[in-house]
Amino acid sequence: MKRRDFFKTAAVVGVATVGSSAFGSNVAMREPIDSRTPQKINFPEKRPMITHSNRPPLLEAPRSTFSQVITPNDEFFVRWHLPDIPTFIDTDKYAIRITGNVAKPYELTLKELKEDFEQIEVTAVVQCGGNSRSAFVPITGGVQWGSGAMGCAKWKGVRLKDVLKRAGMKEGSHWVNFNGMEKPAYDKTPDFVRELNLDELNEDVMIAYQMNDEDLPYLNGFPTRLIVPGYYSDSWVKMIKDIVVTKDHTPLFFMDQAYRIAANATHGETPDHLAKMTKPITRMNIKSFIGFPDEGAEVEFQSQLVVRGVAFDGGIGIEKVLISLDNGKTWKEAMLGIDYGRYAYRAFRYSFRPNEKGNLSIMAKAIDHLGQEQPLAKDVPWDRGGYMFNGIDIVTIKIV
Amino acid sequence: MKKLLLILAFCTAMFAQVTKAVEVPYISYEIKMGKGFDEVNANCLMCHSFGYITNQGPQSRAFWKGKVDKMITHFKAPIAKGDAEIIVNYLAKHYGNGK
Numbered sequence: 130m131k132r133r134d135f136f137k138t139a140a141v142v143g144v145a146t147v148g149s150s151a152f153g154s155n156v157a158m159r160e161p162i163d164s165r166t167p168q169k170i171n172f173p174e175k176r177p178m179i180t181h182s183n184r185p186p187l188l189e190a191p192r193s194t195f196s197q198v199i200t201p202n203d204e205f206f207v208r209w210h211l212p213d214i215p216t217f218i219d220t221d222k223y224a225i226r227i228t229g230n231v232a233k234p235y236e237l238t239l240k241e242l243k244e245d246f247e248q249i250e251v252t253a254v255v256q257c258g259g260n261s262r263s264a265f266v267p268i269t270g271g272v273q274w275g276s277g278a279m280g281c282a283k284w285k286g287v288r289l290k291d292v293l294k295r296a297g298m299k300e301g302s303h304w305v306n307f308n309g310m311e312k313p314a315y316d317k318t319p320d321f322v323r324e325l326n327l328d329e330l331n332e333d334v335m336i337a338y339q340m341n342d343e344d345l346p347y348l349n350g351f352p353t354r355l356i357v358p359g360y361y362s363d364s365w366v367k368m369i370k371d372i373v374v375t376k377d378h379t380p381l382f383f384m385d386q387a388y389r390i391a392a393n394a395t396h397g398e399t400p401d402h403l404a405k406m407t408k409p410i411t412r413m414n415i416k417s418f419i420g421f422p423d424e425g426a427e428v429e430f431q432s433q434l435v436v437r438g439v440a441f442d443g444g445i446g447i448e449k450v451l452i453s454l455d456n457g458k459t460w461k462e463a464m465l466g467i468d469y470g471r472y473a474y475r476a477f478r479y480s481f482r483p484n485e486k487g488n489l490s491i492m493a494k495a496i497d498h499l500g501q502e503q504p505l506a507k508d509v510p511w512d513r514g515g516y517m518f519n520g521i522d523i524v525t526i527k528i529v
Numbered sequence: 530m531k532k533l534l535l536i537l538a539f540c541t542a543m544f545a546q547v548t549k550a551v552e553v554p555y556i557s558y559e560i561k562m563g564k565g566f567d568e569v570n571a572n573c574l575m576c577h578s579f580g581y582i583t584n585q586g587p588q589s590r591a592f593w594k595g596k597v598d599k600m601i602t603h604f605k606a607p608i609a610k611g612d613a614e615i616i617v618n619y620l621a622k623h624y625g626n627g628k
Contacts, residue, residue, distance in 0.1 A: 314576045
């Protein structure tokens with residue numbers, strides 16, 4: 130891997146102005162910033178991506194990635210929390226420790242993982258809870274992601290339930306903690322430990338070692354990663370080192386302080402009236418995103434244009450995707466691609482011939498099997514962490 | 530021989546990860562110079578790149594103070610009290626929104 134001595138960050142553009150009141154009560158949600166372009170630099174096993182940080186690595190995929198239903202490994206977004214990620218793992222010695230409130234604590238090697246348990250596959254979307262955070266105004270704390278902190282892959286591994294079963298969970302077990310191998314710079318900094326309630330674990334929660342028929346890429350968690358289909362990626366712990374079963378909730382920074390939203394029906398709040406009660410983000414809401422054409426693309430008058438994109442949710446499943454070419458006045462149904470299961474992207478495409486020159490806005494809106502649909506960006510509830518944005522995507526192109 | 534090479538190439542592609550030492554590229558994020566930069570350089574860079582600063586967008590002094598406090602309280606960064614104030618001033622000046 131080449132070293133670069135200097136590097137320019139993409140400028141954060143399009144900062145909207147807010148009201149003059151202190152820290153503004155004027156919530157004015159907007160479309161996320163999806164105009165950034167990949168920097169000319171390669172991280173291990175990655176093609177050039179939008180690089181928010183190198184340490185810890187924060188890599189975002191550009192819009193064009195989402196014209197495909199399966200996200201290639203080398204375009205898959207990257208988000209780590211702590212700076213010291215092992216750069217060498219001896220796969221013969223690597224093992225996951227399963228301990229805590231169990232009768233038979235044990236160490237699980239990669240070989241045992243691949244040979245001793247039923248091997249399963251699931252195609253599932255993983256998305257950062259803060260994906261599209263740049264849509265939030267007033268601007269919230271956290272990485273100002275565009276919409277590329279998400280991806281969909283076919284994961285292969287074993288059921289977490291089977292791995293826990295071998296340890297023999299004792300009576301009174303309610304929680305399970307996951308810790309990866311990455312380390313903070315200071316010993317006292319809290320590790321990135323995530324916790325799930327045992328009630329949340331279904332047959333789909335797995336420990337994966339393969340992604341799209343290859344070993345997990347280093348930056349996506351080699352050699353193993355927790356897969357929690359339908360959930361935001363904060364629960365998808367990478368480079369798993371420890372799994373600990375407990376009776377009681379463990380106080381954890383990354384559960385108790387970070388990745389939380391208002392504990393009300395809309396999970397919304399305002400800067401002036403922050404919700405008193407919060408809860409961890411868990412299941413993803415419905416969302417769609419246009420992968421093609423790109424913002425600002427020039428398309429020839431009356432040529433055949435095929436709009437492509439992906440739609441997904443937390444596991445209910447996509448009923449349809451609608452496209453509007455007249456700023457939301459009328460909507461037409463897009464064609465849906467192959468169904469890879471309820472946790473996967475559903476590709477959509479919509480073909481038409483632009484019959485007027487000038488700017489044209491293309492909007493995409495997904496609707497799930499229960500009839501729930503995406504709101505307009507301006508109607509997405511604001512929250513202090515900038516989580517769970519799922520506004521209708523708009524791409525404006527030029528017909529020439 | 531060609532076949533063997535192909536197989537070798539394939540294996541490398543499949544198992545290249547972390548079984549050999551991986552090197553993550555170093556990026557020097559462009560950051561504004563000014564009073565307090567030395568303290569920012571000495572304290573912030575230990576745990577994260579300047580991307581974490583430049584990427585936050587323009588923010589209020591209260592926001593930046595909250596961030597520095599969080600680094601000390603929650604992430605246990607050993608930032609001296611005097612340095613913390615200097616860092617907040619630097620961030621509010623160069624990455625502030627005027628509030």
